[in-house]
Structures are given as C-alpha cells and as structure tokens.
Amino acid sequence: MSDASLNTSKVQGLEDEATFGDFFALLKPRVMTLVVFTAFVGLIAAPVSVHPVVGFAAILFIAVGGGASGALNMWWDADIDAVMKRTAKRPIPAGKVTRDEAFAFGIALSGFAVVMLGLATNLLAAGLLAFTIFFYIVIYTMWLKRWTPQNIVIGGAAGAFPPMIGWAAATGSVSVEAVLMFCLTFMWTPPHFWALALFTKMDYDNAQVPMLTVTHGRRSTRVHILVYTVLLAALAIGLGFTSVGGPIYLAVAVVLNLNFLKGAVDIWRRDEAASEADKYLAERKFFKASLLYLFAHFGAIAAEALLAPYGLGGW
Amino acid sequence: MSLSRQHEMHKRRFSRNLGLGLVLAAFVALVFGLTIAKVSDDDFAVTTEEAN
Known part of the structure; x- marks a missing residue:
C-alpha cells in the first residue's frame, strides 16, 4: 500500500x-x-x-x-x-x-x-x-x-x-423520601410524553412501536394525561410533608400542580378540531410547563436541603 | 512502508486519542481524590494487627 x-x-x-x-x-x-x-x-x-x-x-x-x-x-x-x-x-x-x-x-x-x-x-x-x-x-x-x-x-x-x-x-439505604422522589419522575413522564405525542407527527408507526395516540386513539390519550396528572399532583404535594420537603417546596408544588392540573383539564376538554384550530396551543403549553415542573420540584428540594444549615429550609 | 506524511486520518484519530487521553487522566485524578477522601474519613481506621 x-x-x-x-x-x-x-x-x-x-x-x-x-x-x-x-x-x-x-x-x-x-x-x-x-x-x-x-x-x-x-x-x-x-x-x-x-x-x-x-x-x-x-x-x-x-x-x-x-x-x-x-x-x-x-x-x-x-x-x-x-x-x-x-x-x-x-x-x-x-x-x-x-x-x-x-x-x-x-x-x-x-x-x-x-x-x-x-x-x-x-x-x-x-x-x-x-x-x-x-x-x-x-x-x-x-x-x-x-x-x-x-x-x-x-x-x-x-x-x-x-x-x-x-x-x-x-x-x-432507601427511605420513603427516596421512593417518593422516584415516584415523582415516574408519574411525570407519561403526561409529559403523551402531550408531546399529541402535537408532533411522530413516525413511531413506521417503526412499528405502539404509541397510545395510535393504539387507543387521541381521546383516550387525553383522558390518560388527566388521570396521571391528578395522581402526580397528589404525590408531589405529599412529598412536601416528608423530611425533604418544607415551606419552599410546598409553595412551589401547590402553584405548579394547580397550573399543571388546569393544563391537563384543558387538554381533556378539547377535541381534535379545537386543537387543530389553534395548532395544539394547550398541548404545547402543557408540554412546556412539564419541563419547568420537574426542574422546579427537584430544584425546590435542593433549595430546602441547601438552606437547612442556615435555619431556612425544611420543616 | 512508513506513513511519513501527515494524513487527514491522523488528524481525526489524534482528536479521538486526545479525548480518550484526557478522560483517562481525569479518571486517574478522580481515583486519587477518592483515595484521599476515603483515608481522611473519620470512619477510616486500620486495625492494629493489620497496621503491624
């Protein structure tokens, strides 16, 4: 060579x-x-x-x-x-x-x-x-x-x-706080992803991956988003009463979960015609809110932990 | 046969080798740091028999 x-x-x-x-x-x-x-x-x-x-x-x-x-x-x-x-x-x-x-x-x-x-x-x-x-x-x-x-x-x-x-x-070790932090992300993932699936034309069908929007329809996906969001809200606020929670976390959780619940109800009440008329505005807003939702919840837990030595964080 | 001229392939591989080298150097530094952290821990103790 x-x-x-x-x-x-x-x-x-x-x-x-x-x-x-x-x-x-x-x-x-x-x-x-x-x-x-x-x-x-x-x-x-x-x-x-x-x-x-x-x-x-x-x-x-x-x-x-x-x-x-x-x-x-x-x-x-x-x-x-x-x-x-x-x-x-x-x-x-x-x-x-x-x-x-x-x-x-x-x-x-x-x-x-x-x-x-x-x-x-x-x-x-x-x-x-x-x-x-x-x-x-x-x-x-x-x-x-x-x-x-x-x-x-x-x-x-x-x-x-x-x-x-x-x-x-x-x-x-693993405690109830660790399990609840696990549950927070676990319950957050489905509504986050299904909202994305509603407003993007994803080609999972070509790849033969079963997505809820295709297998059970978009109406069923909207119901699923609402159910998971209700369960998530209860869980997220419950986490605020454990040792990793505190006033900062609870305030953040209440505000964000009320907003998230409102978004889920909006998505549930709409049909495809209404969504297409405003180019899936409610679904897009819900998806954006979901990004802030998880970041802010874990950020608030971190804030409680970091402020605790100064007598400001935690219960 | 020797590859005396600098080929484009050598440049590309240099970036990969440099990246791997830096990762390995960082890993060595991390293990050294971990060792210092572990032996500085109050819980770290060598029993008398082992020490002798």
Whole structure:
C-alpha cells in the first residue's frame, strides 16, 4: 500500500470513522443532564453529609451508567432509529459507529460505572444502578417498548431511579423520601410524553412501536394525561410533608400542580378540531410547563436541603 | 512502508486519542481524590494487627 492509496479514504470508509464526539453522542448527553440533576438532588437531600469528592464521583458514575444504558438502547434500537427522522442521525444509523462497537462500549461502561459506584459509595447504590441499566435495556428496550402502548409508563421508571440512587449513595439505604422522589419522575413522564405525542407527527408507526395516540386513539390519550396528572399532583404535594420537603417546596408544588392540573383539564376538554384550530396551543403549553415542573420540584428540594444549615429550609 | 506524511486520518484519530487521553487522566485524578477522601474519613481506621 502506498501513501497515495491512503488518500482514497472514502473508498476505505475512513471518512465515516467515528470521532470522540460520536462515542459521546451514544451516551445520550441530553438525557444525562436530567440524570445528573436528579441524582444530585437525591444526594444532597439525604440527611447525612457526604465528602464533596465522593459526592462528585457518585454523580459521575451514575451519569456514566445512565449514558451506558443509552448506548445499549441505541445498539438494540438501531433498526427503529434508522426509520425515524428524529433519530436517523444517531451514530449507528449515520454509519459512524457499528452496532457491535456500541454494544461493547455500552457493556464495558455499564460494568465500569457499577463497579466504580460500588467502590466509591456502597453496594446498595451500585446494585440499584445495575438494576436500572438492566430494567432500561432488558425490560423496557428489548421487551416492552415494541409490545405495549404503556411503554412510556414503564420506560419512565428507568429515568426515575437516579434520585433514589443518589440518596442510597449518601445514606446506604432507601427511605420513603427516596421512593417518593422516584415516584415523582415516574408519574411525570407519561403526561409529559403523551402531550408531546399529541402535537408532533411522530413516525413511531413506521417503526412499528405502539404509541397510545395510535393504539387507543387521541381521546383516550387525553383522558390518560388527566388521570396521571391528578395522581402526580397528589404525590408531589405529599412529598412536601416528608423530611425533604418544607415551606419552599410546598409553595412551589401547590402553584405548579394547580397550573399543571388546569393544563391537563384543558387538554381533556378539547377535541381534535379545537386543537387543530389553534395548532395544539394547550398541548404545547402543557408540554412546556412539564419541563419547568420537574426542574422546579427537584430544584425546590435542593433549595430546602441547601438552606437547612442556615435555619431556612425544611420543616 | 512508513506513513511519513501527515494524513487527514491522523488528524481525526489524534482528536479521538486526545479525548480518550484526557478522560483517562481525569479518571486517574478522580481515583486519587477518592483515595484521599476515603483515608481522611473519620470512619477510616486500620486495625492494629493489620497496621503491624
């Protein structure tokens, strides 16, 4: 082979060779930000002090574990990702990373994250992280995602574990507060996602993934949003009366949940004709409010924990 | 045969290798920090027999 032959890199496929950024994209960095934030809140809300380096390491390894499950999700769902516009540019369908590379990367990082979290904190936190990865990949991605329209409900559980893992990393146990923080994200995910499904023309149908809007119709989706929002509001306000709550959290929760409930009722009362007339304004407003909703609830829990040493946070 | 000339492929791989190198260096620093944090902990103690 001569130097000249190396210039025909396109023939050899070198132009499509993965960069560092392509491997980083396999970790689903946007999803990772939610994992980092909620794990951080779970960790600082815990009623024990954690060395800053240990806390940083714990959140980092939880994030790496979450990222690894993202890579494994892309490995399994490469066929779906190639069909849908939203995901067609991901590293595997774009031809930057092979499925085998993504699988090896995801498995290696999963093992690394679980072992390192166990060494840095405790076995319970490591076990919960391992279970989260297993749940997201095997239970959700491989089994239920293509089988039931309740896939979003079940998938939401995987995204809800980080605050519980953060809490376990700090305390070595799981308490009612940790379970309620889990439930907050778990119950929030379905109305958040179904509102998005109502106003976007998603191509899940092409990928043969059952979505509630398609399998049960849009009327049923509106009812589902309302039911989940009512349950979520009760849960979110209930969390305010536990040790992680306080006046700040309760005030934020009452205002945001009243607003969220009003949005859900608006969506429930509308039909498709009304929605199409104003280009799904109520659904879009509800979706935007849902983003602020989760951030503000966990932000308020963090505020209670951070202000407590000054006698301002908590009950 | 040696690849004496700088090829575009080398530039691309350099960025990947640099990224991996920085990640590994950060990991080493983190493990060092964790070690210091763990041995500075009040709960950390070496039993007399082990110490001897």
